[in-house]
Amino acid sequence: MEDTIKKIKKTDEIADYLIIGNSAAGLSAVSAIRTIDKTGSILVLTNEQYKNYSKPLITYLLAGKIGLDNIYFKDDKFYEENNILLKSEINVKKINFKDKMVISDKGISFKYNKLLLANGGSPIIPKIRIVEADDFIENFKNKNINIKVKEEIITQEMLDSTNYKNISGIFTFTCLQDALQIQKYIIENKIKEAVILGGGLIGLKSAEALLEIGIKVNIIELSDRLLSATFDKYASSIIENEMKNNQSNIYTNNTINKILVKNNKLVGIELKNKEKINTKLLIIAVGVVPDLRILKESEMENEQIKYGRGIFTDEYMQTNIKDVYAAGDVVESFDFITGNKANIAIWPLAVRQGEIAGINMAGGNKIYSGGYFMNSIEILDIPSISIGLTNPADNNDGSIEIIKDFKPERKFYKKIVILEGKIIGLILVGNIDRAGIYGGLIKNEIDVKSMFQA
Ligand SMILES: Cc1cc2nc3c(=O)[nH]c(=O)nc-3n(C[C@H](O)[C@H](O)[C@H](O)COP(=O)(O)OP(=O)(O)OC[C@H]3O[C@@H](n4cnc5c(N)ncnc54)[C@H](O)[C@@H]3O)c2cc1C
Incomplete structure (x- = not known):
């Protein structure tokens, strides 16, 4: 059936599926599309120069634990076998939803039938005053008012993105x-x-x-x-x-x-x-927000996509605009534990949402039932993991039970947050061996009352 596969070759062709973002959500969507539609053309756009990489691994790259060869999570074959046209270093500026067209900052346009926004988040840059060091040092030495005034005049520039x-x-x-x-x-x-x-x-x-x-x-x-x-x-x-x-x-x-x-x-x-x-x-790490720049840029001339902190989607990962889907760090989706909408920016959820979006884009029918926060970090050989709601608001009506085991001398801490017999939050520090078991109890909403009875 090789000859029936539609591979997009030129950018002025209409892509059956256009995906913005070549990472967890975007590539998971590609795999899911191909489980249903083996022939539709797929165009993936990214503003990065790398073929793809695992973001959580950039820590290990900087730490010298892995090299560039180990950071990719899909090899070249993935793109070949799935008949994907990958266009790197294309920075999408805006979208014309009416004409189903994505436009880059260099004015190149790409047409689509179905679109997935999987463009992730962007770092927050706080407004901080930039000071020329000479003036600053002088100010230190001479506490007279004139120098202070001079500094105020010179230092109007603020840090920005x-x-x-x-x-x-x-x-x-x-x-x-x-x-x-x-x-x-x-x-x-x-x-x-x-x-x-x-x-x-x-x-x-x-x-x-x-x-x-x-x-x-x-x-x-x-x-x-x-x-x-x-x-x-x-x-x-x-x-x-x-x-x-x-x-x-x-x-x-x-x-x-x-x-x-x-x-x-x-x-x-x-x-x-x-x-x-x-x-x-100086490393600025005050947070990452869903990257809504494309949407804001598109608002002037378009039907608008609804968003709050992130893009709103329904349980099929479809936005309020037909044929436009969103997945991963750019969305605000259902938090399974709190029952609220939240931007839970973690890799496994980006993969799951991408998969759901891909299936539905290709005509399948799959629902996203929500996710919850989970992350692990290892600092100076102390592993730790946190899942779900770890700091519930001060115990209200006593319905939340918290079990703690704090042994600072052994660099060990365990905290389990239980609501109506079910674990809704967990912190493990020092020993995370049982994290998988607890994760299973949370995911499957297992009643743990009998396990923790005195
Ligand atoms: C340092 C670090 C460590 C992390 N560690 C963990 C961890 O341990 N566990 C975990 O679960 N999660 C971790 N995460 C979070 C995880 O990496 C993200 O949740 C995940 O990468 C989200 O995938 P995504 O596909 O939604 O977006 P992203 O991975 O952000 O990918 C978005 C893609 O879209 C491209 N793009 C953006 N804008 C445009 C545009 N205008 N035009 C074209 N292309 C565009 C980007 O270049 C990028 O390729 C970590 C993140 C960071 C930064």
């Missing part, structure tokens, strides 16, 4: 290019110490890598503890103590007030509490 790239030494950590650029910069500048803004998952993933290659880290975190979205104070304290014992500094309840540069090179930062840290490497 584009200008940080012009300052040598400031990076985000959300894609392969980030990891490769940081790696190169560390070698070229013989970096021994770094500042990480943000003590959440991405901040700690970058800390994990830097510590592995012997770089001292200073983590600046706005809340009162590391990993505050998923850990409680007990879990955080184990990680924090271990990091402090390994020459790392953690500045909680703090943030960066000023970025100090000289000749467009980072030389240090000043914290909210006025403390100054000399550093040539």
Whole structure:
């Protein structure tokens, strides 16, 4: 049946399936489409230059544990066997939903019958004042008012999502290019110490890598503890103590007030509490948001896709516009545990949503029943995992039962959150051997009352 396969060869042909994003959600959709439609043409667009890669592995790449050869999760054969036309380094700017056309920033247009938005998230860049270091240092030495005024005039520039790239030494950590650029910069500048803004998952993933290659880290975190979205104070304290014992500094309840540069090179930062840290490497890791730039750009001339924090879809992963689907980090979907809509940006959910979208795009019928947050991280040889609702709001009517086992001397912590006999949240630190079993209990909503009775 080889001759009946429609392979899109030229970009002015109409693709039966056009997918924006060549990662977890996009490629999972491709595989799912091919389980139903063996012949329809598939065009995948990505603004990256790499054939594909596993994002969670960029930590291990930066840590030197794996090389580029090990980071790809689909080989060239995947594209050949599935008859996919992959167009790299195409940055989609907007979509004309009426004419079913995707338009790149260079004005190239691509037509489609069915479209999947699987374009993931983008890093948040907080507005921080950029200060020329000379003025800053002078200000330190001379506390007179004139210098302060001078500094205010000179330092009107604020960091934003584009200008940080012009300052040598400031990076985000959300894609392969980030990891490769940081790696190169560390070698070229013989970096021994770094500042990480943000003590959440991405901040700690970058800390994990830097510590592995012997770089001292200073983590600046706005809340009162590391990993505050998923850990409680007990879990955080184990990680924090271990990091402090390994020459790392953690500045909680703090943030960066000023970025100090000289000749467009980072030389240090000043914290909210006025403390100054000399550093040539700053990783900004304050969060990732669904990347809605394409939609916002398309709004002027189009029917509008509905979104909140992320794109809204129905249980078939279809948006409010016919033939337009969305999956992965760009969507806001059903949180199985809280019952609310949420943007749960994790790899397995991107794969599952991509699969559901692909099946339905190809005429199948499959429903997404929701997912929940789950992530693991290993810092200084302490493994940890958090699943679901780990910090329920203060116990209301007593319906939530929490079981804790905290043994800081053994760097061990276990917290199980139970609602109506079912586990809805879990934190394991130090020993995650039973994470799979607990995960199964959560997923299958097993009644665990009898297991935890005294
Ligand atoms: C450092 C790090 C560590 C992580 N660790 C884990 C982990 O341990 N476990 C876990 O479950 N999850 C982890 N994640 C999250 C996980 O990587 C994501 O949930 C997953 O990659 C989402 O897949 P996706 O396909 O939705 O989007 P993405 O993987 O973000 O892919 C989106 C693709 O779309 C492309 N794109 C975006 N905009 C455009 C455009 N305008 N035009 C063309 N192409 C575009 C992008 O370049 C990219 O190729 C981690 C993420 C990071 C950053």
